[in-house]
Amino acid sequence: MLQLLVLACTITYVTAACRRCLPMNENQKFCQADFAGVFKIMDNGTVIGVDRVYEVKLRTLYRKTTITKNNPGPWKLFTPADSRACGTTFVSNAYYVVSGYYxxxxxxxxQMTTTKCSFKQYFDIDPVPSYLPPTCVTTESEGRGL
Structure with a gap:
């Protein structure tokens, strides 16, 4: 009986842990992000502390907000290492359109950070020549867009 209780608590924890995502459609995930762009993933990611850090090559940046201080470092994508904390995974040598926040x-x-809550679309080949990003309507006060 105790084993069933422990199992039930574990399943509840794992399935309930990443429920922090606000209900948004794909367009909202793209348009309400601090950044969105095409990245080529260069490695399998390295776990550093609580994050998995991916080396990436930026192909193009569709959206970015202005950071008043501490501009992003070299092109790396950060995501929680644990999927229960909404971490996501990427395939090395693949291309992704990804959104996220600083x-x-x-x-x-x-740090350019992305999670399961962010926009993420996989491509085998470089999508820059053919990808049409969502149209985002922003106001001047938001300071979003390029």
Whole structure:
């Protein structure tokens, strides 16, 4: 009986942990992000602390917000290492259109962070020549877009 209770609690924890995503359609995930662009994933990611960090090559950036301080460092994508914390995974040598937010940590460069809650679309080949990003309607006060 105790084993069933432990199992039930574990399943509840794992399935309920990543429910922090706001209900949004794909267009909203793209348009309400701090950044969105095409990235080529260069490795399988390295776990550093609580994050998995992917080396990437930026192909094009469709959206970005202005960061007032600590502009992003070299092109890396950060995601929680644990899927229960909404972390996502990428395939090495593949292309993705990804959105996310800038995580600012005092004394460090801002980190381009993405999660399961963000826009993510996989491509075998470079989509830049043919991909048509969603049209985003923004106001001047949002400061979004390129």
């Amino acid at each position: 995580k600012e940590i005092p004394g460090q460069l801002a």
